[in-house]
Amino acid sequence: MPDLYSSYTDLAAHEVEGVSYERRSVPVASATWCSIAIHGGGIEAGSGEMARYVAAGKMAHYEFAGIKATGNFDLHVTSTNFDEPICQGIVFNARRCLSFHGYTGAAGVPETSLGGLDTDTAARIGDALTRAGFRVVTAAQEINGNDLDNIANKTLLGAGVQLEMSNALRASFFPGGDLSRTMRDSGQRTPTFYAYANAVLSAYNNQGMVSQGSINVSRWTTIPWASPDLDIVAAMGTDKLAVGGPHFLHLAGRVQDTNNCYLARIACNTDQTLTLTLRKRVSGTESLLATASNTVGLVHAAGRMFWVRFQITGSTLRARIWQDGTAEPPDWAVTTTDTSLTAAGAIGTRSILSSANTNTLPVVASYDGFQQLTPQRMTVTRSVNGIVKTHGPGAPVQLAQPAIVAL
Structure with a gap:
């Protein structure tokens, strides 16, 4: 009619x-x-x-x-x-x-x-x-x-x-x-x-925002993950263009503590380009493992989100990146191997502003759709308020309240 x-x-x-x-x-x-x-x-x-x-x-x-x-x-x-x-x-x-x-x-x-x-x-x-x-x-x-x-x-x-x-x-x-x-x-x-x-x-509750009111200070959100192998994905972005120095957004895996983990990192650069790297932190020392050779066409903008998928299987680490609203690419953007960290640990996110950054603060980092794709039963403890929730296989994982939080 x-x-x-x-x-x-x-x-x-x-x-x-x-x-x-x-x-x-x-x-x-x-x-x-x-x-x-x-x-x-x-x-x-x-x-x-x-x-x-x-x-x-x-x-x-x-x-x-x-x-x-x-x-x-x-x-x-x-x-x-x-x-x-x-x-x-x-x-x-x-x-x-x-x-x-x-x-x-x-x-x-x-x-x-x-x-x-x-x-x-x-x-x-x-x-x-x-x-x-x-x-x-x-x-x-x-x-x-x-x-x-x-x-x-x-x-x-x-x-x-x-x-x-x-x-x-x-x-x-x-x-x-x-x-x-x-x-x-x-x-x-x-x-x-x-x-x-x-x-x-x-589908909404697995998003969060992190208010960064100072430079060169890491904000972490993590939850336990029982297997050393992982396959995590999330969309991420910031509310401002980077000035003076980059905004750094990460997915983290095998997190023993904040000094020992693997990272897939986006650098939101001052020229609006993006750089995707695989990194490790061992005993507090962070080092570069590999850099994606091609992120042409991905342009940072205030409020624009980019998906990152980070997979660790045995000694193999790999990641891919794509803009929110577009299809996930079939190929990994960067792959490497490393045996420094082999035990299971937490998974999550890390946000930090470069020590050279001169943005008017705060810079708000947003994460959306955080999900562990590997089928496994898991118990998630939310670090914000201590509530324990159990998620089934492939379920979205809530890392932070859907509001601006300083972690």
Whole structure:
């Protein structure tokens, strides 16, 4: 069925705000993610409630909610034509967007059709939902969210995630399957609602930011890892261009302590180039093992993120790098061998500013999507507040609170 209105602008010229619809938004200082529902209220019932709960002080939130007694679907404006300015302002300034929707789906089948151009985040969410027992399918073309004009893809990365939740799934979020406004406004939710939201949030909770208020001081975030072999990946970047001297961002493995470990390091240089190296620290002395021969085309910019994958197997160390929003390259950028450190140890990150750096401080280092790819059961102790959480094979690993922290 075609939309009654061609855009929000068209809708606003014919409908009365506060009578037919409401616009709800909650900005969150320093948030880099947003959670939106442009078909909330009675349009696609349950989508707004899920988007609101997932945001909950962690992400910027927006909802366009139909509040008519009947006929709310008349307020549906397709994602590629949604030009409401508050929503645009929120999404345009976010790195990642979760856009919650509803669709009919097969009768009685609770499922999520995942789409959007942010395929890395969509894959993490899909894995988390599947592990939590939810059915996830690849979205059909008409609801796959892959159009560049889709509001979810208007982020700083030019990509977002679209979660299309079937009618049966959304009904399972409320007691008795009741999607009425009275039930939704009552605040009552089923355990299924919270299980779904928490699974989605697990893709968000493995990010962190480190505020660096001084030069030449290392900030570490580490967790135990029971095997000497490891395969870790994370996106990383800084909020400023490097001035005077580089910003150094690392993945760390076989960490016995901060003086004994292996490192895959990005140097964000003052000419905006990037240098990827493999390094070791032994008895507090750091030395270079190998340098990637080709990082041409990778340009550092404030807020731009780059993925690094770091693998150690036996005596072989290797790493690769690629820009967030692009495909992981098939080949390793740098490989070497070393036998200085052979025992299992922690995994994690290290952030440090060059002693020559003259940036106005602090410089904030961001890490996103930290994950240990090797299948293994593990217990993770978060160094921030001491909570112990157990992650299954391939699960994202939370290293830091999703907020600015000085470690």
